[in-house]
Amino acid sequence: MVFSSILFMFRFLPIVLLLYFIAPKQIRNTILFIASLIFYAWGEPVYVVIMLFSTLVDYTHGLLVYKYKQKGEMKKAKLFVISSMIINLSLLGFFKYTDFIIGNLNLIPGVEIPLLELALPIGISFYTFQTMSYTIDIYRGDALPQKNIISFGAYVALFPQLIAGPIVAYNTVAEQLEGRKETMDDFATGVMRFMTGVGKKVLLANNIGLLWDMISARGVGEVPVLMAWLGITAFAFQIYFDFSGYSDMAIGLGKMMGFHFLENFNYPYVSRSITEFWRRWHISLGSWFRSYVYIPLGGNRQGLKKQIRNIAVVWLLTGIWHGASWNFLLWGVYFGVFLILEKFLWLDFLKKHKIFSHVYTLVIVWVGWALFAFDDMGRVIQYLKAMFGLSGAGFANGETWYLLISYAVMLVILVLASTPYPRQWAMKVMNLLEGKKKADNEAAEKKGITLGGTVSTVLQLAFVAVVFVISTAYLVDATYNPFLYFRF
Amino acid sequence: MENRKYSKSVIILFLLLVFGFTAVSMVWPDRTFSENENRVLASAPEFSVENLFEGKFMSDYEKYITDQFFLRDEWIQLKTMTEMALNKQDINGVYMGKDGYLIERHEDSEIDFEMLAKSKEYLIQFVERYTKRLGKDSVKVMLVPTASEVLLDKLPPFAEGFDQNGMIDEVYASLPEGVAVDVRDILKEHADEYIYYKTDHHWTSLGAFYAYQAYCEAKGFEVPALEDATFTEVSNEFLGTVYSKLNLELSKDSMHTVTLPNTPSKIQMTVDMAEKFNGLYNDEYLSQKDKYSYYLDGNHALTEIASNSEGKGTLLIIKDSYSHCFAPLTLGDYQKVYLVDFRYFNMPISQFIMQYRVTDILVLYNAVTFATDTHTGAFLR
Numbered sequence A: 001m002v003f004s005s006i007l008f009m010f011r012f013l014p015i016v017l018l019l020y021f022i023a024p025k026q027i028r029n030t031i032l033f034i035a036s037l038i039f040y041a042w043g044e045p046v047y048v049v050i051m052l053f054s055t056l057v058d059y060t061h062g063l064l065v066y067k068y069k070q071k072g073e074m075k076k077a078k079l080f081v082i083s084s085m086i087i088n089l090s091l092l093g094f095f096k097y098t099d100f101i102i103g104n105l106n107l108i109p110g111v112e113i114p115l116l117e118l119a120l121p122i123g124i125s126f127y128t129f130q131t132m133s134y135t136i137d138i139y140r141g142d143a144l145p146q147k148n149i150i151s152f153g154a155y156v157a158l159f160p161q162l163i164a165g166p167i168v169a170y171n172t173v174a175e176q177l178e179g180r181k182e183t184m185d186d187f188a189t190g191v192m193r194f195m196t197g198v199g200k201k202v203l204l205a206n207n208i209g210l211l212w213d214m215i216s217a218r219g220v221g222e223v224p225v226l227m228a229w230l231g232i233t234a235f236a237f238q239i240y241f242d243f244s245g246y247s248d249m250a251i252g253l254g255k256m257m258g259f260h261f262l263e264n265f266n267y268p269y270v271s272r273s274i275t276e277f278w279r280r281w282h283i284s285l286g287s288w289f290r291s292y293v294y295i296p297l298g299g300n301r302q303g304l305k306k307q308i309r310n311i312a313v314v315w316l317l318t319g320i321w322h323g324a325s326w327n328f329l330l331w332g333v334y335f336g337v338f339l340i341l342e343k344f345l346w347l348d349f350l351k352k353h354k355i356f357s358h359v360y361t362l363v364i365v366w367v368g369w370a371l372f373a374f375d376d377m378g379r380v381i382q383y384l385k386a387m388f389g390l391s392g393a394g395f396a397n398g399e400t401w402y403l404l405i406s407y408a409v410m411l412v413i414l415v416l417a418s419t420p421y422p423r424q425w426a427m428k429v430m431n432l433l434e435g436k437k438k439a440d441n442e443a444a445e446k447k448g449i450t451l452g453g454t455v456s457t458v459l460q461l462a463f464v465a466v467v468f469v470i471s472t473a474y475l476v477d478a479t480y481n482p483f484l485y486f487r488f
Numbered sequence B: 001m002e003n004r005k006y007s008k009s010v011i012i013l014f015l016l017l018v019f020g021f022t023a024v025s026m027v028w029p030d031r032t033f034s035e036n037e038n039r040v041l042a043s044a045p046e047f048s049v050e051n052l053f054e055g056k057f058m059s060d061y062e063k064y065i066t067d068q069f070f071l072r073d074e075w076i077q078l079k080t081m082t083e084m085a086l087n088k089q090d091i092n093g094v095y096m097g098k099d100g101y102l103i104e105r106h107e108d109s110e111i112d113f114e115m116l117a118k119s120k121e122y123l124i125q126f127v128e129r130y131t132k133r134l135g136k137d138s139v140k141v142m143l144v145p146t147a148s149e150v151l152l153d154k155l156p157p158f159a160e161g162f163d164q165n166g167m168i169d170e171v172y173a174s175l176p177e178g179v180a181v182d183v184r185d186i187l188k189e190h191a192d193e194y195i196y197y198k199t200d201h202h203w204t205s206l207g208a209f210y211a212y213q214a215y216c217e218a219k220g221f222e223v224p225a226l227e228d229a230t231f232t233e234v235s236n237e238f239l240g241t242v243y244s245k246l247n248l249e250l251s252k253d254s255m256h257t258v259t260l261p262n263t264p265s266k267i268q269m270t271v272d273m274a275e276k277f278n279g280l281y282n283d284e285y286l287s288q289k290d291k292y293s294y295y296l297d298g299n300h301a302l303t304e305i306a307s308n309s310e311g312k313g314t315l316l317i318i319k320d321s322y323s324h325c326f327a328p329l330t331l332g333d334y335q336k337v338y339l340v341d342f343r344y345f346n347m348p349i350s351q352f353i354m355q356y357r358v359t360d361i362l363v364l365y366n367a368v369t370f371a372t373d374t375h376t377g378a379f380l381r
Helices: A006-022 A025-043 A048-071 A074-105 A124-140 A149-157 A170-179 A184-216 A225-256 A274-280 A283-294 A303-321 A326-352 A354-373 A377-387 A398-417 A421-434 A438-447 A454-476 B002-027 B049-054 B056-067 B072-085 B113-134 B164-174 B184-189 B205-219 B241-246 B283-287 B321-325 B327-333 B349-355 B367-372 B376-380
Strands: B094-096 B102-104 B139-144 B230-238 B253-259 B267-271 B275-278 B302-307 B314-319 B336-340 B360-366
Touching (some): A006 A454, A006 B002, A025 A048, A025 A149, A048 A074, A048 A149, A124 A149, A124 A170, A149 A170, A184 A225, A184 A398, A184 B002, A225 A354, A225 A377, A274 A326, A274 A354, A283 A303, A303 A326, A326 A354, A398 A421, A421 A454, A454 B002, B049 B056, B102 B241, B113 B139, B113 B164, B113 B360, B113 B367, B113 B376, B139 B164, B139 B367, B184 B205, B205 B321, B205 B327, B253 B327, B314 B321, B314 B327, B321 B327, B327 B336, B336 B349, B360 B367
Parallel strands (some): B314 B336, B314 B360
Antiparallel strands (some): B094 B102, B230 B253, B267 B275, B267 B302
16 A cells, blocks of 8 residues: 555545544554554555564564573574574565576576566565664664564554655664654644645656656657756656655654654755765665664774775665666665765865755766666666767757646746755745744744744645645546555 | 644644545445546445455455545546646646647657558558559548647647658558548648637537538539538537546537538438438437537447438448548438448458449548557458
């Protein structure tokens, strides 16, 4: 099931919320767990077993690791951490990477291994990473084991973040699993967040995604330079608003039920370096690799050579995490290279040149999206050629202008929506209307609460209601509503 | 305290929108058919263990509640209005043209160019074969461009799609001299008149009349003047197929019948060798959504028109629905007129031509139907 559907918004969600809030506190995790299983099984009626298996494995491993750790038998504890990692990575490897490896082996003359052609269980890359983090956290002493298997199951299967993240590290929600408090304020903030997320996905991402689909479907030599850039811009906005929209929905839904997930996106396209971009893009993945790969490998503390090696390892893995094919691997390496170069060569230069650094970042990220968008390297190269005027289709044609006019309003909205300015402007306007002091608002922002005056309440509610109602209209007539993370 | 008020308002909004919509959609009665979308809507799926494990039950259920969501047509309208507000130049494959014209956009991606090349070949062979058999000038081909290639002034800037003109040029160039009846110039000449519907993909009776003038010229018949034709409005409530793609009423169309001085007074029409009509029209359709089927009772494999005409010979029109308001104009010129639609017609056309003593043949398609038709193999049967 996906959030952005009539099914989720007008059947699943209201029913689950109703049951959840009617139920006494003790059984809320049970309800959440069962609801999450139904949510998952709706689209993956068979693969839900794999998720349950992964849950069971780490539940027992967690307990064992803790037991031996208490006894001081660190070697045995470590053994179980390794065992957990082997099982999880084998699951992930088997379903996600086997065909990729076979496909490449088959390139060797004489080798002909049949492909498995298994469908990838949705969300497997997200939940295996979460379960691994759990066992490792216990070993490190960052978390205590969860004795209640239902609560642990609820953590792994938690439907808000199950299929598209954010990746919730166990230690960030351990306490909330048992002692969370659902409040009216949290519920309200969660609602606003969820509805905004729906709008991002349905109104912004799906709409501009159509443009990308149209342009990327064109044949070789039929894409002039300007159209190629228009296309990749469309893709860049599609993936950002789709992904961050999902994160907003997840964070919002979590909040409605008393969970506080960490932020996953922070206006990545305003970045002034690739380093900054990756601090603002898919933050939960970055921090996962940081705490469970980069730092255990020694991070930056064991000399330059090792640090470069560590960065390289992390970015190879980041690339291949996004999908089992060469373009994703290359995409990871591509960013790894820029991160290393920035770190040792030109980060300071970028800091001093404001406009240049924005352009530089966007161009690199945009070219990166061309790598990311096609899993066929031949098409990647064709598209890059088109972007840099090597496809012989000229600079622009009538169709280019037509599409540009047709999507001009949308593009302006997208550009604005990917910066923090509209939010700031809205705050300013509301301040003026209500005659409030800036300091009050900043304090309110920091506390995570929103301005509560009548005017601002009405304006905010009206805005979100309009967004949500129009999103519903788009879902009723859903000719185009893709799920982009089936490869993750 | 202020925050509390804010939270309460948000929660009320949430209850209204999410729980309210859910409740209404659950009690809203199901519909089987959507006239606007011209399709059967999904109905409640049957539950079985097998369906459950294959995931079919779930996907069918999702289709079902989405199709049966309350006020479906109004939601689609809201979507169209949003797209208009965003200044999209085309919505759902429809150009938002000037003067309330909704014009279908056809893209190369809709066309199977291999099939088109074959169709062209079949048509050429067909024309050569029957020109030999029936005599010079007895076989004519008329490919009519759709509105997007004629009403150029009404299109948004830079709009271009599948090159119908290029295709028509190519087909005409490979036909023997004198076979093609090129109606493009005469239609363009009258592009500021009401020759295409604003909400439907067909040409109007007026458009067909101009094409008939070109046909008469090609056949050496006397060309009727516009003043000689009597146009009678039969409906001004027509919302056609292009409207249905948007579900938003920007304008309505009026439909006309045309009679010429030589139009016979007694006409009998038989469709599919079974149902008989006095005259060419089926009034029942005028009170329905699909009003265009008023002409010749819509699409049939075979339509036979007999009359007390003073014309000679038997005309066979191999056609799509563009012919439905063209055929009435030809009745004065022939004893009998047959219309054959290859999408539904099973008899070999060679046999038909012999058996029914066909003397003249007109192949009449709109350019897009011809380019996308997969039944053209029937030309050679």
